[in-house]
Amino acid sequence: MDVKLTPEQRSAETIKITDVIASQLSLPKTKVKAAVALLDEGNTIPFIARYRKEATGELDENELRSIEEKLQYMRNLEERKREVIRLIHEQDKLTEQLQQQIEAAVKLQEVEDLYRPYRQKRKTRASVAKEKGLEPLAQWLWSQPRQGEPLAEAERYISEELGVATSEEALQGAMDIIAENIADDAAIRSWIRKFTMDQGILCTVAKDDSAESVYEMYYSYQEPLRKLPPHRILAINRGEREEILRVTLDIPVERIHDYITRRLLRNGTADAVKRVFTVIIEDAYKRLLAPSIEREVRGELTEKAEEHAISIFSENLRNLLLQPPVRSQMVLGVDPAFRTGCKLAAIDDTGKLLEVAVSYPTPPNNKVAEAEKIINGLIDKYGLNLIVIGNGTASRETEQFIADLIAKRKERGQQPELKYIIVNEAGASVYSASKLAQEEFPELDVAERSAVSIARRLQDPLAELVKIEPKAIGVGQYQHDVSQKRLGETLGGVVESAVNHVGVDVNTASASLLSYVAGVNATIARNIVKHREDNGRFTDRKELKKVARLGAKSYEQCVGFLRIPEASNPLDRTPIHPESYAVVDQLFKQLQLKLGQIGSDELKGSLEHINIEQLATDLGVGVPTLRDIVESLLRPGRDPREELPAPIFHTDVLQLEDLTPGMELQGTVRNVIDFGAFVDIGVKNDGLVHISQLSNKFVKHPMDVVSVGDTVTVWVMSVDLKRGRVSLTMRQPQQG
Numbered sequence: 001m002d003v004k005l006t007p008e009q010r011s012a013e014t015i016k017i018t019d020v021i022a023s024q025l026s027l028p029k030t031k032v033k034a035a036v037a038l039l040d041e042g043n044t045i046p047f048i049a050r051y052r053k054e055a056t057g058e059l060d061e062n063e064l065r066s067i068e069e070k071l072q073y074m075r076n077l078e079e080r081k082r083e084v085i086r087l088i089h090e091q092d093k094l095t096e097q098l099q100q101q102i103e104a105a106v107k108l109q110e111v112e113d114l115y116r117p118y119r120q121k122r123k124t125r126a127s128v129a130k131e132k133g134l135e136p137l138a139q140w141l142w143s144q145p146r147q148g149e150p151l152a153e154a155e156r157y158i159s160e161e162l163g164v165a166t167s168e169e170a171l172q173g174a175m176d177i178i179a180e181n182i183a184d185d186a187a188i189r190s191w192i193r194k195f196t197m198d199q200g201i202l203c204t205v206a207k208d209d210s211a212e213s214v215y216e217m218y219y220s221y222q223e224p225l226r227k228l229p230p231h232r233i234l235a236i237n238r239g240e241r242e243e244i245l246r247v248t249l250d251i252p253v254e255r256i257h258d259y260i261t262r263r264l265l266r267n268g269t270a271d272a273v274k275r276v277f278t279v280i281i282e283d284a285y286k287r288l289l290a291p292s293i294e295r296e297v298r299g300e301l302t303e304k305a306e307e308h309a310i311s312i313f314s315e316n317l318r319n320l321l322l323q324p325p326v327r328s329q330m331v332l333g334v335d336p337a338f339r340t341g342c343k344l345a346a347i348d349d350t351g352k353l354l355e356v357a358v359s360y361p362t363p364p365n366n367k368v369a370e371a372e373k374i375i376n377g378l379i380d381k382y383g384l385n386l387i388v389i390g391n392g393t394a395s396r397e398t399e400q401f402i403a404d405l406i407a408k409r410k411e412r413g414q415q416p417e418l419k420y421i422i423v424n425e426a427g428a429s430v431y432s433a434s435k436l437a438q439e440e441f442p443e444l445d446v447a448e449r450s451a452v453s454i455a456r457r458l459q460d461p462l463a464e465l466v467k468i469e470p471k472a473i474g475v476g477q478y479q480h481d482v483s484q485k486r487l488g489e490t491l492g493g494v495v496e497s498a499v500n501h502v503g504v505d506v507n508t509a510s511a512s513l514l515s516y517v518a519g520v521n522a523t524i525a526r527n528i529v530k531h532r533e534d535n536g537r538f539t540d541r542k543e544l545k546k547v548a549r550l551g552a553k554s555y556e557q558c559v560g561f562l563r564i565p566e567a568s569n570p571l572d573r574t575p576i577h578p579e580s581y582a583v584v585d586q587l588f589k590q591l592q593l594k595l596g597q598i599g600s601d602e603l604k605g606s607l608e609h610i611n612i613e614q615l616a617t618d619l620g621v622g623v624p625t626l627r628d629i630v631e632s633l634l635r636p637g638r639d640p641r642e643e644l645p646a647p648i649f650h651t652d653v654l655q656l657e658d659l660t661p662g663m664e665l666q667g668t669v670r671n672v673i674d675f676g677a678f679v680d681i682g683v684k685n686d687g688l689v690h691i692s693q694l695s696n697k698f699v700k701h702p703m704d705v706v707s708v709g710d711t712v713t714v715w716v717m718s719v720d721l722k723r724g725r726v727s728l729t730m731r732q733p734q735q736g
Contacts, residue, residue, distance in 0.1 A: 013078055025066055031057040032067055035064055035067045039064075045061055045064045073108075077108055080111055081102050085102055101114055109296075116189075117184040124176075126179070129172075132157075132173055133159065134177065137171070141174055142178055144265065146270055149272050154167040178277075179287070180284075189289070191259060192285075195255070197226060199252055200249045202223055203222040206219035207243060207244060211244070213244050215235070215239040215245055218235070231305070233301050249297070253285065253286075256285055257282060306486065309479065310476075310487050310491075311490075313476030317470060317475055321461060321494070322501070322709075323461045323644070323709045325462075326647065330386070331347045331384065331455045332455065333345040333346075333347060333388050333455025334390065334398060335425070335448075337447070339365075342394070344357040345451035348382070349459075351456050361401040362397045380414075385417060386420070386458075387419070387420040387421075389422050390451075391680075406418050418651075421458065421649050427469070427472040428468075430469060431468045436512060453467075463513050466495055466510075466515075467512045469488075470495055471491055502639060503562070506528065507532065507564065511529045519557025528547050531547045538567075570598045583626070587615070591603070599633070607630055645711050648711060656726070664714075665681045665713070665715070667680055667687070668711055669707065672708060675702075687714065687728040693717070696731050715731075715732065716728060
């Protein structure tokens with residue numbers, strides 16, 4: 001049976017899949033059809049979202065990624081259907097009805113359920129019974145005779161040669177065959193799976209309830225499966241994996257027995273046969289169905305919880321990557337430590353490393369005076385005006401030292417504008433030990449490279465964070481408990497989206513940053529950098545065509561996202577794609593202006609009064625494309641990140657003991673999770689704003705209210721000095 005498709009069959013399958021995707025995502029078929037066609041042509045999602053808006057009806061990146069995921073799933077599903085049909089056909093067991101059922105399936109689980117009875121199994125009790133010649137006895141039982149005694153019928157199958165010594169053995173073998181048939185029935189499995197999900201209760205107990213652990217709330221716990229929130233599923237899974245928790249499912253077994261009995265037993269069946277069937281059904285569920293279905297149900301719950309955790313991580317990562325760059329600052333990066341000292345890196349306002357040093361202001365060394373001399377020397381030598389401290393080990397002790405140093409300088413009248421900030425250093429150690437970091441700073445040790453990374457991630461978070469494997473940037477929850485392959489793929493898409501949203505200066509970007517540009521892989525990125533080093537800076541976009549391995553398709557995909565600020569053609573400095581340059585020329589002729597007036601008041605005045613729809617018709621271009629062109633012409637050098645509020649800088653430090661209930665503070669959101677948000681208010685540990693304290697209104701999820709990097713006003717609710725915890729609220733306390 002040939003499973004390969006002809007071009008006509010492939011086209012028909014794509015149409016069928018497109019219809020299913022449109023229905024599942026509640027999107028117009030025409031939009032989905034266009035998106036699928038563009039994806040099949042090898043176009044990237046950022047390119048389609050930005051430069052093919054007319055074709056897709058302005059589908060955004062999230063919608064396009066959902067279509068891409070569904071498309072891959074559905075094509076894999078169709079391929080699996082063809083394979084299953086072939087395998088059953090080769091056994092001469094394929095019926096027209098079974099083939100129709102397989103072809104109509106919309107989930108992989110349905111296909112596997114239908115294939116289950118025909119899959120080659122390892123040795124089972126049923127297969128052993130068949131080898132002993134007991135299948136006819138099973139068929140007799142399955143026919144549910146109106147008369148007859150099962151044990152008497154079973155006597156006919158006693159065989160010393162086949163190893164069947166008694167009628168009881170024969171009957172048990174036949175019962176095993178029927179139990180396996182019941183367990184392999186697709187309709188029964190589907191019903192029990194849904195019933196388990198709807199009615200099952202997950203129960204957890206501690207293996208040792210006297211042991212202290214972070215799982216103590218689950219030492220005696222139960223909750224309906226359908227109500228379990230994603231973070232709780234992952235926490236319980238981890239507790240079970242660490243052998244602290246024992247997990248079971250409590251399911252109304254009698255109702256399952258009743259369902260199978262009603263489905264299988266016919267009226268008029270002999271009472272003795274009915275009694276045998278009761279035993280078979282109980283055995284089929286307890287021995288075969290329950291363990292399998294419970295694994296599947298928990299697997300499905302875990303998969304959904306992982307998808308949710310990955311989506312939370314993705315949103316947090318995107319917000320972190322798109323934090324506004326802090327430009328025009330001479331920065332001192334500090335990687336704090338106790339025993340090995342604080343590594344220091346002086347960085348100029350372009351990110352160039354000026355000097356590295358080490359100081360020991362914290363225990364056990366406490367060389368405060370010497371550390372002050374070293375840091376003051378760097379500040380004065382290079383005119384540093386901002387100190388960036390990583391939030392790892394010894395960060396708060398280092399912060400206290402830096403705050404004292406700033407206060408002393410102010411007292412002496414030195415550089416009163418000097419400030420500091422704590423930044424999330426997650427992933428800095430991963431970067432500093434990487435091959436990339438070794439190539440970038442071969443003369444530095446690992447900790448010194450971390451200090452450079454910490455300083456640079458404030459100057460341009462996106463450019464620095466793309467050097468780190470996305471999943472090493474800790475802005476999620478349970479990221480180590482989810483599918484690492486799926487996490488990596490999703491976060492890679494997030495970084496790609498952020499990089500292309502901002503755009504890249506092709507003359508300053510690192511190979512790491514360039515590799516995330518649409519259409520550019522790691523090899524092409526390295527080739528762009530090499531071409532730049534060998535031939536000097538790019539002066540126009542056309543020069544990119546000379547880069548090795550950067551072919552016509554890659555050029556089409558990437559060129560609109562690559563900027564050349566010094567280009568002689570002003571359009572090369574904008575997000576406008578070269579394919580639209582002719583449209584811009586026509587537009588400027590109509591406006592009687594020159595390209596050199598991009599961003600000018602004259603251009604702004606002319607564009608304020610245009611009718612976009614009419615002008616699009618006159619120029620023969622789509623309205624969305626013209627709208628984007630006009631936006632790019634009005635603000636050619638726009639960086640979307642700069643519209644966000646700047647981070648909070650400090651000159652002094654707070655202690656936990658300084659906090660009192662009701663105190664108002666400004667803070668920065670560091671992480672958003674299912675049950676709230678962690679906010680940096682300048683004390684040792686971030687404070688928690690529980691979901692119930694995020695707003696006076698009902699909040700479905702914290703992300704509806706806050707994002708990573710947001711500057712928020714909070715009030716102290718309570719302080720736990722012993723555990724170092726602070727509870728915060730964003731609901732303003734009532735006065736008086």
